[in-house]
Amino acid sequence: MADRKRKRDPAGDGAKAEEEKGSRDGKEKKRTLLPSLIKNKVKRMAVHAKVKREKRIDKKKKKAKARADAHKRALELGEEPPPVSIPRTIENTREPDETVCKPDDEELFVGNDADEFSNILKQERIPKILITTCRFNSSRGPAFIQELLSVIPNAHYFKRGTYELKKIVEYANNKEFTSIIVVHTNRREPDALLLINLSDGPTAHFKLSKLVLRKDIKNHGNPTSHKPELVLNNFTTRLGHRVGRLIQSLFPQDPYFRGRRVVTFHNQRDFIFFRHHRYVFESKETKVDSNDAKAKSAKGKNLTQTKMIARLQECGPRFTLKLISLQHGTFDSKGGEFEWVHKPEMDTSRRRFFL
Amino acid sequence: MPRTTTVECPGCPPLRALTTDVLGLVKVVEVREKVGMPKVVETWGPPDASRSVVAASLADRKTNPLLAVARKNGLVEFLNPLNGNSLATVKVKDSVSSSNSTEDEPVAGLHLLGMKGTKPSSKLNKFLMCTTKGKACLRSVTVGDASPGSSLVDSPITWNVCGAGSVLCSSVDGNENFALFGGKGVEVNVWDLEKCSKTWTAKSPPSNSLGIFSPTWFTAATFLSKEDHRKIAAGTNNHQVRLYDISAQRRPVLSINFRESPVKVVTEDLDGYTVYIGTGCGDLASFDMRTGKLLGCFVGKCSGSIRSIARHPRLPIIASCGLDSYLRFWDTKTRQLLSAVFLKQHLTSVVLDTHFSAEEIESADQPSDLQANDHSEVENEEELPPKIRSKISRKKAHNKNKADKISREAQYDEMSNDNERTTIDSTDDDDDDVLPATTKRRKSLGGNEKPPKHKKSKKSIG
Numbered sequence: 001m002a003d004r005k006r007k008r009d010p011a012g013d014g015a016k017a018e019e020e021k022g023s024r025d026g027k028e029k030k031r032t033l034l035p036s037l038i039k040n041k042v043k044r045m046a047v048h049a050k051v052k053r054e055k056r057i058d059k060k061k062k063k064a065k066a067r068a069d070a071h072k073r074a075l076e077l078g079e080e081p082p083p084v085s086i087p088r089t090i091e092n093t094r095e096p097d098e099t100v101c102k103p104d105d106e107e108l109f110v111g112n113d114a115d116e117f118s119n120i121l122k123q124e125r126i127p128k129i130l131i132t133t134c135r136f137n138s139s140r141g142p143a144f145i146q147e148l149l150s151v152i153p154n155a156h157y158f159k160r161g162t163y164e165l166k167k168i169v170e171y172a173n174n175k176e177f178t179s180i181i182v183v184h185t186n187r188r189e190p191d192a193l194l195l196i197n198l199s200d201g202p203t204a205h206f207k208l209s210k211l212v213l214r215k216d217i218k219n220h221g222n223p224t225s226h227k228p229e230l231v232l233n234n235f236t237t238r239l240g241h242r243v244g245r246l247i248q249s250l251f252p253q254d255p256y257f258r259g260r261r262v263v264t265f266h267n268q269r270d271f272i273f274f275r276h277h278r279y280v281f282e283s284k285e286t287k288v289d290s291n292d293a294k295a296k297s298a299k300g301k302n303l304t305q306t307k308m309i310a311r312l313q314e315c316g317p318r319f320t321l322k323l324i325s326l327q328h329g330t331f332d333s334k335g336g337e338f339e340w341v342h343k344p345e346m347d348t349s350r351r352r353f354f355l
Numbered sequence: 356m357p358r359t360t361t362v363e364c365p366g367c368p369p370l371r372a373l374t375t376d377v378l379g380l381v382k383v384v385e386v387r388e389k390v391g392m393p394k395v396v397e398t399w400g401p402p403d404a405s406r407s408v409v410a411a412s413l414a415d416r417k418t419n420p421l422l423a424v425a426r427k428n429g430l431v432e433f434l435n436p437l438n439g440n441s442l443a444t445v446k447v448k449d450s451v452s453s454s455n456s457t458e459d460e461p462v463a464g465l466h467l468l469g470m471k472g473t474k475p476s477s478k479l480n481k482f483l484m485c486t487t488k489g490k491a492c493l494r495s496v497t498v499g500d501a502s503p504g505s506s507l508v509d510s511p512i513t514w515n516v517c518g519a520g521s522v523l524c525s526s527v528d529g530n531e532n533f534a535l536f537g538g539k540g541v542e543v544n545v546w547d548l549e550k551c552s553k554t555w556t557a558k559s560p561p562s563n564s565l566g567i568f569s570p571t572w573f574t575a576a577t578f579l580s581k582e583d584h585r586k587i588a589a590g591t592n593n594h595q596v597r598l599y600d601i602s603a604q605r606r607p608v609l610s611i612n613f614r615e616s617p618v619k620v621v622t623e624d625l626d627g628y629t630v631y632i633g634t635g636c637g638d639l640a641s642f643d644m645r646t647g648k649l650l651g652c653f654v655g656k657c658s659g660s661i662r663s664i665a666r667h668p669r670l671p672i673i674a675s676c677g678l679d680s681y682l683r684f685w686d687t688k689t690r691q692l693l694s695a696v697f698l699k700q701h702l703t704s705v706v707l708d709t710h711f712s713a714e715e716i717e718s719a720d721q722p723s724d725l726q727a728n729d730h731s732e733v734e735n736e737e738e739l740p741p742k743i744r745s746k747i748s749r750k751k752a753h754n755k756n757k758a759d760k761i762s763r764e765a766q767y768d769e770m771s772n773d774n775e776r777t778t779i780d781s782t783d784d785d786d787d788d789v790l791p792a793t794t795k796r797r798k799s800l801g802g803n804e805k806p807p808k809h810k811k812s813k814k815s816i817g
Contacts (some may be wrong), residue, residue, distance in 0.1 A: 336635060338636045
């Protein structure tokens with residue numbers, strides 16, 4: 001009952017307000033010219049756009065006011081405030097997926113222990129990365145690689161030369177590298193990334209887009225050489241889990257926390273966003289709010305409060321990855337077996353995600 | 356609400372499939388209803404990566420069925436496919452390798468023989484095994500219920516299939532007289548199993564018009580029909596499907612290119628000319644090997660390499676599984692996805708237990724008359740849809756689906772009836788054998804009188 005009443009009341013108020021506003025608008029409209037009466041097209045469009053914009057802002061305000069009123073009323077009546085409505089997004093209306101990993105799945109953990117990354121993730125082996133490029137590489141490619149080298153500890157750049165990738169895999173295996181990163185550039189712009197987990201791990205092929213280098217980021221910082229912390233967000237399904245572990249195996253598993261350097265891989269709608277930050281904890285002195293100050297004015301006038309805040313500074317490249325295929329075994333374009341390939345027939349719904 | 360398109364899977368007739376995966380688990384998937392969704396019923400074995408299954412074979416008999424799995428750690432294990440009990444274990448090493456080699460050789464192919472045998476002996480089971488290095492071995496194992504320990508009756512017959520290269524695929528023909536092997540650097544060769552002698556070897560096709568010779572690399576091969584050992588369908592790593600005819604020539608009679616990823620599995624149909632092929636990037640297609648024409652692709656959301664395909668001997672159904680860890684059932688005629696079940700691990704092989712039908716379970720639970728009533732209800736429903744359809748257009752699709760489902764049900768029912776008739780005939784023979792109680796089918800618990808009675812009641816209605 002109470003709920004219904006509450007709902008109805010603001011609606012009524014809103015309606016009244018609308019009526020008033022409507023009458024006022026009507027008066028205004030009589031005074032001003034209707035946009036449709038303007039003969040000049042450019043002018044008409046401009047006026048129309050203005051009117052439309054005002055209407056939109058009005059509507060937003062009204063909504064916010066109604067919400068605030070409802071909240072206030074609920075507080076006055078001593079009821080619980082109405083629940084904050086959660087906007088419906090594509091992510092939270094995602095198609096149900098049976099492959100999403102569950103925390104109570106025993107098979108998952110045994111599978112994890114047995115997979116190709118486990119010896120790195122258990123710190124039995126220290127990751128050692130070989131970075132190379134496609135055959136022709138210039139301008140943004142080398143710059144990107146330089147930044148990657150600063151992001152990933154224990155990474156070594158090797159010139160591609162004219163070697164085949166299979167030969168490079170063989171070489172890296174002999175030199176006890178744990179993974180290979182190949183940056184593929186097209187028209188002097190990096191556009192694909194190949195991650196190969198070595199000895200016999202999977203090979204992931206990503207599309208790389210929206211690359212912003214360090215010097216193009218405003219107020220960027222310069223990264224330190226500490227081992228970074230790693231944040232992997234939203235890798236939920238089996239495939240996502242596997243890709244997440246593949247990415248995790250590029251970084252050392254013992255971050256130096258006092259270095260305060262974070263590398264983030266954030267998955268959203270199958271796009272993996274890469275960010276690289278430095279952070280700092282600062283104690284910030286803030287003046288106590290005026291209301292409180294009145295209450296405490298007896299004690300002292302210049303009362304300040306210290307608050308710990310974290311500040312972020314972005315450094316290093318910024319890019320977006322999208323998984324194209326995950327291949328079983330090391331790179332083999334001809335005879336490879338795929339664990340997952342993106343096929344056009346999968347794209348029948350916007351709400352289906354694979355990672 | 357957001358509009359989401361969900362493709363409704365029509366569902367399968369009663370089925371029982373066993374899958375093996377990289378963690379060494381054997382999972383049993385069953386469909387119990389007349390037309391229903393498959394569910395994982397049982398999981399056998401502890402998950403352990405070293406016990407990863409490399410090859411599996413099922414002796415699909417009415418009585419005393421046997422499942423053999425070759426594991427990564429060099430063991431061949433024999434299981435009872437009804438309850439998962441381990442019956443015997445054999446080491447690959449002491450049967451295949453000669454004295455001095457120490458390391459395990461991975462098994463490339465494993466085939467249980469004695470499917471076709473006139474009288475399936477309960478104790479002795481012959482099997483053919485082949486390692487990747489080309490050592491084939493024919494031996495038998497006694498399967499006892501009491502102890503999992505193995506006792507071998509005869510010394511294994513061992514021979515070398517190839518000198519160099521690695522064997523990747525092998526197959527045994529329907530009469531179990533011949534076996535074929537092929538692999539990387541190994542041309543398809545046929546062996547007589549009785550004499551253990553090579554009877555035929557293929558010859559690689561000539562280099563093409565540009566003078567480019569493609570190296571031999573067979574990834575899958577099978578005999579085209581059960582009766583005839585002379586026709587062989589093979590798939591190569593450079594995405595070709597080939598047909599060899601032993602009686603005609605040594606080079607392939609027919610060679611078809613299919614897309615751009617290696618053929619990983621080739622499975623023959625019952626009709627003797629259709630083959631189903633699965634590729635490394637998840638394409639599943641069927642070919643008519645008489646003409647070399649692509650009959651059609653099985654389109655679904657299949658995204659990982661296909662490792663194994665199994666054809667049901669009576670129902671028009673194939674099961675496929677692979678690295679995307681789904682087991683999928685397809686209709687062979689319409690090439691429609693009937694249902695898919697997620698099994699969590701990379702699957703290595705699937706076998707179908709064909710002597711399973713849902714009625715076995717139902718008949719054990721409830722009297723057969725009740726079931727007959729059910730059937731009549733279904734028939735009544737069949738007449739209903741047109742009326743509703745005229746009323747509401749929105750429900751049309753749904754009803755159509757239902758009607759479709761019902762017709763499908765009826766179709767499968769007919770088939771399973773046929774199936775029953777044949778199986779009933781065979782039970783009389785089987786009862787003479789002395790069997791260990793545990794290996795008896797569940798059906799025998801229900802009694803032998805029931806199924807015929809049930810059938811009669813159905814007839815009286817129809």
